Amino acid sequence: MSEPELRPKAEKLDATDELAGLRAQFVLDDAVYLDGNSLGALPRSVPGRVEDVVRRQWGSLRIRSWDESGWWTAPERIGDRIAPLVGAAPGQIVVGDSTSVNVFKAVVGAVRLAAEKGDGRDEVLVDATTFPTDGYIAASAARLTGCMLRPVTPEEVPGALSGRTAAVLLNHVDYRTGRLHDLPSLTASIHAVGAVAIWDLCHSAGALPVGLDEHGVDLAVGCTYKYLNGGPGSPAYLYVREDLQPRFDSPLPGWNSHADPFGMTPDYTPAPGALRGRVGTPDILSMLALEAALEVWDDVSIESVRTKSLALTDFFLECVESYVPEGAVESVTPTAHPERGSQVALRCTDAGHVMRRLIDRGVIGDFREPDILRFGFTPLYVGFGDVERAARVLGEMF
Numbered sequence: 001m002s003e004p005e006l007r008p009k010a011e012k013l014d015a016t017d018e019l020a021g022l023r024a025q026f027v028l029d030d031a032v033y034l035d036g037n038s039l040g041a042l043p044r045s046v047p048g049r050v051e052d053v054v055r056r057q058w059g060s061l062r063i064r065s066w067d068e069s070g071w072w073t074a075p076e077r078i079g080d081r082i083a084p085l086v087g088a089a090p091g092q093i094v095v096g097d098s099t100s101v102n103v104f105k106a107v108v109g110a111v112r113l114a115a116e117k118g119d120g121r122d123e124v125l126v127d128a129t130t131f132p133t134d135g136y137i138a139a140s141a142a143r144l145t146g147c148m149l150r151p152v153t154p155e156e157v158p159g160a161l162s163g164r165t166a167a168v169l170l171n172h173v174d175y176r177t178g179r180l181h182d183l184p185s186l187t188a189s190i191h192a193v194g195a196v197a198i199w200d201l202c203h204s205a206g207a208l209p210v211g212l213d214e215h216g217v218d219l220a221v222g223c224t225y226k227y228l229n230g231g232p233g234s235p236a237y238l239y240v241r242e243d244l245q246p247r248f249d250s251p252l253p254g255w256n257s258h259a260d261p262f263g264m265t266p267d268y269t270p271a272p273g274a275l276r277g278r279v280g281t282p283d284i285l286s287m288l289a290l291e292a293a294l295e296v297w298d299d300v301s302i303e304s305v306r307t308k309s310l311a312l313t314d315f316f317l318e319c320v321e322s323y324v325p326e327g328a329v330e331s332v333t334p335t336a337h338p339e340r341g342s343q344v345a346l347r348c349t350d351a352g353h354v355m356r357r358l359i360d361r362g363v364i365g366d367f368r369e370p371d372i373l374r375f376g377f378t379p380l381y382v383g384f385g386d387v388e389r390a391a392r393v394l395g396e397m398f
């Protein structure tokens with residue numbers, strides 16, 4: 001198809017898009033914003049809420065806000081708001097800290113759970129293609145727990161699992177290629193050898209159904225500043241499956257995870273439930289900005305988001321094929337829907353330079369080493385007209 005056909009096709013797709021109205025809930029400009037997989041756009045509900053939290057809750061109520069404004073219980077309350085988006089029943093997610101810190105809690109906690117078997121498990125498998133922080137933290141967590149760290153690709157995991165495996169840390173969607181890994185089947189393989197499965201949901205939560213409970217995932221972590229639009233540095237979350245909670249032994253047992261935090265006793269007794277994943281005083285300003293941002297999801301199902309996400313990435317690939325000269329770019333994102341997240345990654349020569357020129361032309365994606373143009377599609381605010389324009393401008397780069 002050519003431009004005279006693709007433009008009307010985009011208009012038609014936008015006209016029948018059930019989620020199109022949600023875009024008005026975000027602060028956006030004329031640019032095509034395809035970087036929501038790095039930093040989600042600002043929901044209109046956030047500035048007013050932050051203003052209220054600062055001026056009234058902090059400014060007037062001051063210390064009373066820990067109770068009266070629900071500050072103290074925000075980590076579990078907001079965790080319960082995220083829960084349906086990742087297929088978790090309430091009471092299993094706490095919000096707080098960064099993803100990096102939650103990876104640390106999860107990996108050490110997983111090795112401690114595995115150690116209860118008493119069969120000498122001494123290996124942690126980690127996704128060799130992971131976003132670096134997970135690999136760095138897993139290496140340190142392995143060292144601290146006396147385990148060997150074994151980096152393997154997700155495809156290699158089934159063959160690498162053994163009776164020595166204590167825990168496996170995987171990404172649901174690869175940050176570079178956009179590949180969606182098979183969470184149900186990999187989790188089942190990990191369980192088959194008696195190991196603990198930890199999933200990093202940074203690039204899937206808010207973009208596609210995860211099914212944590214349904215697939216029996218043990219532990220999961222994720223950030224909230226990408227498809228959940230919580231804002232720069234918004235707190236991450238930790239999921240601990242309900243039946244594992246009594247045995248989850250956090251390596252960071254701060255006072256916020258104590259059964260009686262205001263008892264201020266020198267001895268530590270962990271709180272029941274997911275609360276034991278908390279550490280110290282929550283980052284209230286960021287956390288309540290996130291809570292406001294999550295209101296966008298009130299009448300939105302993650303299934304409808306997934307349907308639109310696949311339609312957006314399909315259409316982008318179709319437009320790229322039409323507009324970009326043959327051979328100039330090569331998609332490294334799988335074409336099969338069950339293997340695709342909500343981004344398209346295109347390999348191209350001099351990708352850093354190409355991305356800078358795209359940004360100058362109002363198409364915002366990002367460059368990832370060594371040669372990847374990365375475009376993230378947030379179905380809540382990206383439309384099909386945006387997709388057509390992004391591909392058309394990309395075509396003009398060559």
Ligand SMILES: Cc1ncc(COP(=O)(O)O)c(C=O)c1O
Pocket residue numbers: 098099100101131133134171175200202203223236
């Ligand atoms: C898969 C993945 N894990 C972790 C992180 C980062 O964690 P943190 O928020 O601790 O910087 C990112 C992105 O920044 C990511 O893409």
Ligand SMILES: Nc1c(O)cccc1C(=O)C[C@H](N)C(=O)O
Pocket residue numbers: 037038039131175
């Ligand atoms: N967390 C980020 C940051 O603090 C600055 C710039 C980018 C980020 C990101 O989130 C990068 C992102 N995880 C990625 O997939 O590349």
